Amino acid sequence: MKPFFYKEPILRWFEQNEARMETISDRIWEFAEIKFEEAQSSSLLADTLETSGFSVERGIAGMPTAFLAQWSNGAGPIIALLGEYDALPGLGNALSPSYEPNGKNGHGCGHNLLGVGSMAAALSLKETMIQTGVCGTIRYYGCPAEEGGSAKVFMVRDGYFKDIDAIVR
Numbered sequence: 001m002k003p004f005f006y007k008e009p010i011l012r013w014f015e016q017n018e019a020r021m022e023t024i025s026d027r028i029w030e031f032a033e034i035k036f037e038e039a040q041s042s043s044l045l046a047d048t049l050e051t052s053g054f055s056v057e058r059g060i061a062g063m064p065t066a067f068l069a070q071w072s073n074g075a076g077p078i079i080a081l082l083g084e085y086d087a088l089p090g091l092g093n094a095l096s097p098s099y100e101p102n103g104k105n106g107h108g109c110g111h112n113l114l115g116v117g118s119m120a121a122a123l124s125l126k127e128t129m130i131q132t133g134v135c136g137t138i139r140y141y142g143c144p145a146e147e148g149g150s151a152k153v154f155m156v157r158d159g160y161f162k163d164i165d166a167i168v169r
């Protein structure tokens with residue numbers, strides 16, 4: 001198996017979907033929803049994955065804005081990708097280096113990019129697996145409250161990470 005063989009379909013997917021992913025990231029940036037209140041952000045990501053053929057379980061581990069999206073094309077490793085999308089209170093969205101916090105909610109460390117980046121990885125991997133015939137399962141864990149909410153701990157408690165072979169964040 002030559003890893004570089006799989007670079008082509010992934011790069012092609014990114015060329016074709018770059019603008020769409022950017023738009024989704026910008027919308028999550030504008031939603032700027034803080035921990036456990038990421039209703040619009042999590043829906044946008046879950047809907048996008050669902051439209052792309054993933055089966056989606058919403059509100060997992062007792063958290064309305066947590067979800068699990070999964071796609072499989074047969075027996076093989078289960079690869080998990082983690083995505084976050086919560087903003088921080090009080091920062092506002094900085095648009096220049098001289099920006100001063102404005103007291104609103106905002107994306108301080110770019111969870112709009114983290115959530116969409118992991119989703120883009122999941123979607124491009126799915127297309128690559130279809131095109132190359134590599135089999136396995138891809139999971140995207142929609143993780144709320146990365147900023148001090150410990151959402152992933154509740155997912156672990158409820159057994160959502162029990163059967164996976166690898167996690168990439």
Ligand SMILES: [Zn+2]
Nearest residue numbers: 109111146147
């Ligand atoms: Zn952060």
